[in-house]
Amino acid sequence: MHDILSELTWRGLINQTTDERMADWLMEKPRTLYVGFDPTADSLHVGHLLALMTLRRFQQAGHRPIALVGGATGMIGDPSGKSEERKLLSEETLRANVEGMARQMKRFLDFDRGEISALLVNNYDWMGKFSYLGFLRDVGKHFPVNVMLAKDSVRSRLERTDSGLSYTEFSYMLLQAYDFVQLYDAHGCELQAGGSDQWGNITAGIDLARRLRSVQLYGLTIPLLTKSDGTKMGKTESGAVWLAADKTSPYQFYQYWINLEDADVDKCLRFFTDLGREDIESLVVRHMADPGRREAQRRLADELTRLVHGAEGLSTAQRATEVFFGAEIHELSDSQLREIFADVPSKALPRDRLSGNGLSLIDALVEAGLAKSKGEARRTITQGGAYVNNRRVAIVETNLGPSDLASETVLVLRSGKKNYALLRFE
RNA sequence: GGGGGGUUUCCCGAGUGGCCAAAGGGGUCAGACUGUAAAUCUGAUGGCGAUGCCUUCGCAGGUUCAAAUCCUGCACCCCCCA
Numbered sequence: 252m253h254d255i256l257s258e259l260t261w262r263g264l265i266n267q268t269t270d271e272r273m274a275d276w277l278m279e280k281p282r283t284l285y286v287g288f289d290p291t292a293d294s295l296h297v298g299h300l301l302a303l304m305t306l307r308r309f310q311q312a313g314h315r316p317i318a319l320v321g322g323a324t325g326m327i328g329d330p331s332g333k334s335e336e337r338k339l340l341s342e343e344t345l346r347a348n349v350e351g352m353a354r355q356m357k358r359f360l361d362f363d364r365g366e367i368s369a370l371l372v373n374n375y376d377w378m379g380k381f382s383y384l385g386f387l388r389d390v391g392k393h394f395p396v397n398v399m400l401a402k403d404s405v406r407s408r409l410e411r412t413d414s415g416l417s418y419t420e421f422s423y424m425l426l427q428a429y430d431f432v433q434l435y436d437a438h439g440c441e442l443q444a445g446g447s448d449q450w451g452n453i454t455a456g457i458d459l460a461r462r463l464r465s466v467q468l469y470g471l472t473i474p475l476l477t478k479s480d481g482t483k484m485g486k487t488e489s490g491a492v493w494l495a496a497d498k499t500s501p502y503q504f505y506q507y508w509i510n511l512e513d514a515d516v517d518k519c520l521r522f523f524t525d526l527g528r529e530d531i532e533s534l535v536v537r538h539m540a541d542p543g544r545r546e547a548q549r550r551l552a553d554e555l556t557r558l559v560h561g562a563e564g565l566s567t568a569q570r571a572t573e574v575f576f577g578a579e580i581h582e583l584s585d586s587q588l589r590e591i592f593a594d595v596p597s598k599a600l601p602r603d604r605l606s607g608n609g610l611s612l613i614d615a616l617v618e619a620g621l622a623k624s625k626g627e628a629r630r631t632i633t634q635g636g637a638y639v640n641n642r643r644v645a646i647v648e649t650n651l652g653p654s655d656l657a658s659e660t661v662l663v664l665r666s667g668k669k670n671y672a673l674l675r676f677e
Numbered sequence: 678g679g680g681g682g683g684u685u686u687c688c689c690g691a692g693u694g695g696c697c698a699a700a701g702g703g704g705u706c707a708g709a710c711u712g713u714a715a716a717u718c719u720g721a722u723g724g725c726g727a728u729g730c731c732u733u734c735g736c737a738g739g740u741u742c743a744a745a746u747c748c749u750g751c752a753c754c755c756c757c758c759a
Contacts, residue, residue, distance in 0.1 A: 510713065543712035576713060627706080630721060636707040667707060 252278045255312035261528060262521040264305060266447045266472040269457060273469055277314070277442075281367055284309055284442035285317035285434055287374075287427065287449075290325040291340070293351030294495035297485025297507075300555075301476050303359045304523055305444055306369070310360060311525075315367040317440055318356050320349045322375030324427060330420040331404035331448040349373055355494050358559060370438065374430050390429050393462045394455075399424065402451035424455045431456030432463055442469040476522070479514035494559050500594045501560040502575075505568035508552035509545065513538070516547040524554040567591070575669060580640040585658045588673070592663070596620055597673035602660075605676055609650035612637065619664045619672035631666050638665035 256274040259265050270276070286302045288295070295303070306316040325345050340348070353371050360369035399405060402424065408416040431453075434440035443453045453470035460468045476484040485492045485507075492507050493499040499507075511519060516538065520531045538547035556565045571591040574580060580588075598619060604610045610618075613628040616637060622628035631637050635645050640657045657663050662674040 506713080512714075513712095541712095542714090545712065545714095572713090622706095624724065626724065626727095627722085631707060634707045634720070669713080670706095 252280070253312040254278060255309055255314065258308065258312070259305070263518065264301070264308075264473050264522065266474040267450060268472075269454065269470040270467075273471065276469065277312075281313050281315060282442055283315040283317060283434075283438055283440040284444055285319050285372075285431075285440050286444050287319045287321055287324070287430065288352060289329060290320050290322065290345055290348035290352055292493075293348045294493045294498055295352050295355050296491040296493045298476065298483075298491070299494075300485070301473055301522055302444065302446065303356065305473055307359045309444075310364070310367060310369060313367060315370070315438075316360055317370040317372060317434060317438060318353075318360065319372050319374055319430060319434070320352055322346070322349050322373040323378030324374055324423065324430070325349075326375075327423050327426060328420055329404075329423050329427075329452070330408055330416060331423075331452060345375075349375075351495065355559075358561075372434070374426070374433075377433050378426060378429075386425075386429075390425050390459070393459055394425055394428075398458075399455075402455070404448065404451050424452050427452040428455040428459040431468060432460050435460055435464065435466065435468060441466075442471070444471050444473060447472045447475050479512055484515075496560060496564065501556060501564035501568040502571040502591075503594060504559065505552045505556045505565070505572065508555055509548050509572070511548050511551065513542050513547075516551060520547065520551050524551060526550075526554065574641070575671070577641065579642060580657045580663050583658050585661055588658050588661045588663070592671060592673055595671040595673055597675055599675045599677050602676040605651065605653050605656075609652040609655075612639070612644060612649040612651060613647065615651055615662070615664060615674060616666060619674050621664055621666040621670055621672050636667045639663070641665065 254274065255277055256265070256268075276282070284306070286306050288299060288302070303318075306318060310316045322345055325340060325348070326342070328339065356369075356371060362369045362371070399421070400409075404424070405416065405421065408414065408420075431440070431443050443449075443456060445453055450470075450472050453472070457468045457470055460466050478484050487507065491499075492504060494504075508519070517531070517535045520526060520534065524531070526534070534547050534550060538544075552568075553565060556568050560568070567590055571593075574591050583591075596619070600610075600618060612632060613622075613625050616622040616628040616631065617625055622631055628637075629647055632645060632647050632649075635643060637644050639649075639651065639655060640663045651662065655662060656676065660676050662676065663671065664674060665671050
């Protein structure tokens, strides 16, 4: 068996483990492990990537991964790592969220690999059947309140004066603990992994299994993902970086990684790619020698975009990148342009605006939303910041006619380095 | 209740009768440089049919050839005395 634990260790993916001997235990035979995902949205985002990749690595090493989506626990809200009581989601929303997340997991895990095929479970399937009294008798009975109160997730919330902790959220760890026992019963799952804020919940499950089943289960936590500047990984000014193409386009996703700071790129390569130790080390050495080439970022972006959006998504992103950063636009069709500029605002105008003297560049910039007023448009042009189909046009009096179209009906306007807008003449 | 100060263009903040679309800074936008980085430098920054016209200095009136600037009333904010 592949020594998964030492692999995870050099990748920096181990925060804590519940047992010193876990490495040997994992080498003995294929084990089953699980990670829980909170279904707060209908897509996974970069914040989930670390856990997902961990499951993936375990599977590649010959173990069986289970991804648990918390259809039931999501109804309650995990207090770990949160400073405020969580809003409850409707059952409908939850169902849609679970579905959306499940679809994306298929890219990371192999669901058709014999003995170690990945499994996707929803804890609503067993939790939903529990009666309140039944749960209190079977599960609640085994939880000393003083132990529960000592958990970080609970204590930190109780210490705050500005936000409370409801009984509902307080009970969360019981649900997660029971999940672990349930997965042990149903699938022989013996290991739970999770973010470092999950330590308390994981150990709660281990304790419960010892009491109920007299078995020793295992847990490990993954470090919290932060960037060198202290901000959260996977966040941009416009929000989270999602894995769903309709929330974060392949191009935007690709660009997020391309733009990663030098200080974070080594860590991300180890965290998020399947590249081996030697590949990563030599890549980083080459990157340091010539950081301007962004070789490490490019490789990271390539690998991740291919994993999340497939080879096709990657090539779209790469083509869009070429165009966005200078390549002149010609000999492209409407559909190619639409694909490349999928993220760019566009506006349709009647085609006859191009006839006669044509459309003035000033009006075009205003119509496209690249200038708030004609004065602003005029300034942009004068200062050399206006581009038609990626070619600078510095003459204020320019009029655009049918020959200026980049394709059958599309005109590509740009103001400054990267503010694009499309005008479609239909 | 009495006394004083304030309200300016996206923000802060100058401006006390014409030279004010209004200093300066921040922000923003564009350009140069650069690694699609950071820093730096330069320019721009109310609108428009543009050597001019229109709108803007808490709100409403008034004085004046001329008001962000003076007068009256109103609204809101701050400080001091009771």
